[in-house]
Amino acid sequence: MKILVCITNVPDTTAKISFTDNDTKFNKAGVQYIIGPYDDYALARAVELKEKLGGTITVLNVGEAESDPQIRKALAIGADDAIRVNCDPQDSYFTAAQIAAIAKDGSYDLILMGRESIDFNSGVVHSLVGEMLGIPSFSPVMKLDIEGSTAKFAREIEGGKENLEAPLPLVLGCQEPIAEWKIPNMRGIMTARTKPLKVVEPVAVDELATLDKYTLPAPKGACKMIPADQAETLISLLKTEAKVL
Amino acid sequence: MSILIFVELDNGSIKKTSLEAVAYGAEIAKVKGTTATVLAIGNAEASELASAGAYGASKVLHANASELATENAMAYASVLAAAVQQEGAEVVILPKSGLCDSMGARAAAKLGASIVSGVTELPDLTDGFKVKRSIYTGKAFATVAVKGAIKILGIKKNAIEAIAGSGSAEVVGFSPALGGGDFVAKVISQEKASGELSLTEADIVVSGGRGMKGPEHWQPLLDLAQSLGAATGCSKPVSDLDWRPHHEHIGQTGIKVAPNLYIACGISGAIQHLAGVNSSKVIVAINKDPEAPFFKAADYGIVGDVFDILPRLTKAVKESK
Numbered sequence: 001m002k003i004l005v006c007i008t009n010v011p012d013t014t015a016k017i018s019f020t021d022n023d024t025k026f027n028k029a030g031v032q033y034i035i036g037p038y039d040d041y042a043l044a045r046a047v048e049l050k051e052k053l054g055g056t057i058t059v060l061n062v063g064e065a066e067s068d069p070q071i072r073k074a075l076a077i078g079a080d081d082a083i084r085v086n087c088d089p090q091d092s093y094f095t096a097a098q099i100a101a102i103a104k105d106g107s108y109d110l111i112l113m114g115r116e117s118i119d120f121n122s123g124v125v126h127s128l129v130g131e132m133l134g135i136p137s138f139s140p141v142m143k144l145d146i147e148g149s150t151a152k153f154a155r156e157i158e159g160g161k162e163n164l165e166a167p168l169p170l171v172l173g174c175q176e177p178i179a180e181w182k183i184p185n186m187r188g189i190m191t192a193r194t195k196p197l198k199v200v201e202p203v204a205v206d207e208l209a210t211l212d213k214y215t216l217p218a219p220k221g222a223c224k225m226i227p228a229d230q231a232e233t234l235i236s237l238l239k240t241e242a243k244v245l
Numbered sequence: 246m247s248i249l250i251f252v253e254l255d256n257g258s259i260k261k262t263s264l265e266a267v268a269y270g271a272e273i274a275k276v277k278g279t280t281a282t283v284l285a286i287g288n289a290e291a292s293e294l295a296s297a298g299a300y301g302a303s304k305v306l307h308a309n310a311s312e313l314a315t316e317n318a319m320a321y322a323s324v325l326a327a328a329v330q331q332e333g334a335e336v337v338i339l340p341k342s343g344l345c346d347s348m349g350a351r352a353a354a355k356l357g358a359s360i361v362s363g364v365t366e367l368p369d370l371t372d373g374f375k376v377k378r379s380i381y382t383g384k385a386f387a388t389v390a391v392k393g394a395i396k397i398l399g400i401k402k403n404a405i406e407a408i409a410g411s412g413s414a415e416v417v418g419f420s421p422a423l424g425g426g427d428f429v430a431k432v433i434s435q436e437k438a439s440g441e442l443s444l445t446e447a448d449i450v451v452s453g454g455r456g457m458k459g460p461e462h463w464q465p466l467l468d469l470a471q472s473l474g475a476a477t478g479c480s481k482p483v484s485d486l487d488w489r490p491h492h493e494h495i496g497q498t499g500i501k502v503a504p505n506l507y508i509a510c511g512i513s514g515a516i517q518h519l520a521g522v523n524s525s526k527v528i529v530a531i532n533k534d535p536e537a538p539f540f541k542a543a544d545y546g547i548v549g550d551v552f553d554i555l556p557r558l559t560k561a562v563k564e565s566k
């Protein structure tokens with residue numbers, strides 16, 4: 001079983017977002033980075049599957065050297081080796097083309113990703129990669145087991161879930177409760193230092209969308225407090241003032 | 246060239262967010278001096294599909310092969326790509342949803358098209374084709390220059406106000422060849438709550454957190470939701486504890502909602518929860534702790550016990566009808 005897990009290097013979920021260079025660059029000052037939370041679920045399930053079925057896990061990131069600590073963390077959690085495609089991707093199509101270039105020899109039985117990145121929030125890279133490789137893709141997957149060359153999995157649909165079966169290879173976008181996030185142990189951290197991290201240059205792909213500028217949402221006005229003993233007035237305010245009822 | 250819009254069906258009716266997509270596509274068609282065509286996949290009456298005309302579509306392509314009866318993003322992507330080619334569409338609009346992101350992306354890879362998902366406003370066409378999209382889970386926006394010859398956009402709820410006019414669209418059958426590769430997955434079973442309001446479509450969402458104390462105490466929240474015609478949601482710990490089903494979990498790692506009104510009951514307002522609700526128009530927080538962070542993100546707040554406040558709000562809603 002060969003599993004490829006694609007991880008993003010993203011600001012911590014509590015990070016304050018701001019921009020520099022005339023609102024064209026993300027302000028990294030003081031920001032803590034993490035493995036994308038959904039990618040972390042994908043990695044956790046990959047580690048469990050490897051424990052059960054044997055095989056190897058490769059982690060892949062399309063990003064610059066600042067991703068390396070998160071890649072090392074993924075190695076400490078249980079991946080065997082890593083590839084980083086050295087660039088700063090701005091467009092989902094470009095990112096997907098880089099991942100597809102790595103996986104196009106068809107050696108991976110399973111390509112696991114997060115349901116979405118928490119910086120771009122596109123939810124499209126897995127489907128792009130699936131189509132580029134000519135293999136099926138599904139998202140968001142909340143349960144996954146492998147039996148022989150068949151994946152048995154559950155996907156969230158509106159208002160519920162759907163149980164599916166499909167032959168490998170597959171690309172899956174993962175979300176909880178597929179597995180519990182794993183914390184690296186001391187041994188993992190030690191061995192991660194010596195596991196191979198290969199840095200490759202990107203293949204040439206046109207960027208089909210480019211960043212013009214960033215903006216922040218307008219600041220929220222003050223909250224209007226309604227005394228608890230007059231809670232009922234909320235309903236009339238929502239009608240007449242906010243006009244949402 | 247033309248504009249193509251995909252609409253999602255729910256029991257044979259066009260979803261509200263899809264009507265917004267039609268209005269959005271029609272607006273671009275107007276500026277570009279071209280026509281807006283709709284693609285609908287699955288069972289629906291022609292009269293229902295023709296109603297897309299009221300939002301500016303001139304034609305509806307209806308793909309209704311029996312293989313397409315269940316949602317299959319890969320097959321739907323093939324149908325979408327075929328429709329783009331038949332119509333010579335240069336701009337493709339989809340409402341943002343799990344299905345649409347997946348099918349839009351697969352169609353983009355087939356067509357070598359740009360794909361930009363999470364668009365929040367009409368495009369700026371004065372200098373190229375620029376769209377504003379939501380990033381960092383609602384904490385910021387990026388304006389993006391879309392460069393592909395074919396541009397596929399996933400638009401968020403409330404990107405445009407859909408106002409019905411009077412037109413009616415011509416409905417024509419659409420039967421592209423369907424390929425085996427799109428049907429390799431076997432659907433074993435579906436577990437779906439029936440008759441539930443869709444969280445992502447709902448105009449009002451009433452949501453509960455750990456302050457609701459336990460699943461057996463949810464009735465006052467459900468009563469308020471019912472009186473308002475609202476969908477119900479919850480915080481992550483609530484679904485982790487199995488107090489409520491997983492598909493109700495809202496936030497950074499759950500569903501993102503953008504209703505006109507979001508009422509948070511006994512939810513502290515952690516930044517990861519707010520990330521799923523920050524596109525709501527009006528937010529109400531009810532919490533017994535005056536220091537709860539939710540009050541900083543809310544428009545209206547009540548400091549009080551949910552078990553006292555909720556029944557009184559329900560009563561007030563009923564009396565105001």
Ligand SMILES: Cc1cc2nc3c(=O)[nH]c(=O)nc-3n(C[C@H](O)[C@H](O)[C@H](O)COP(=O)(O)OP(=O)(O)OC[C@H]3O[C@@H](n4cnc5c(N)ncnc54)[C@H](O)[C@@H]3O)c2cc1C
Pocket residue numbers: 013037453454455456457479480481482483494495496497498499510511512513514515516517518521531532533534537549550551552
């Ligand atoms: C990577 C990551 C991702 C996450 N993703 C999400 C996510 O997607 N969604 C999400 O919700 N969380 C998410 N979380 C968890 C988040 O940080 C919070 O822990 C969670 O939102 C808290 O849920 P809560 O407000 O229901 O519970 P609590 O924090 O326990 O708050 C309960 C609130 O209820 C109030 N209360 C108690 N009793 C009453 C009463 N009788 N009447 C009125 N008020 C009362 C309390 O004052 C308190 O404010 C994530 C965390 C991480 C680290």
Ligand SMILES: Nc1ncnc2c1ncn2[C@@H]1O[C@H](COP(=O)(O)O)[C@@H](O)[C@H]1O
Pocket residue numbers: 006007008036038039060061062063089092095112113114115116117118120121122123124125126
């Ligand atoms: N730069 C990247 N490097 C590696 N994987 C990525 C990258 N961007 C996105 N992905 C993967 O694709 C998933 C969906 O991302 P997105 O389409 O951006 O929401 C993520 O959860 C990752 O698993």
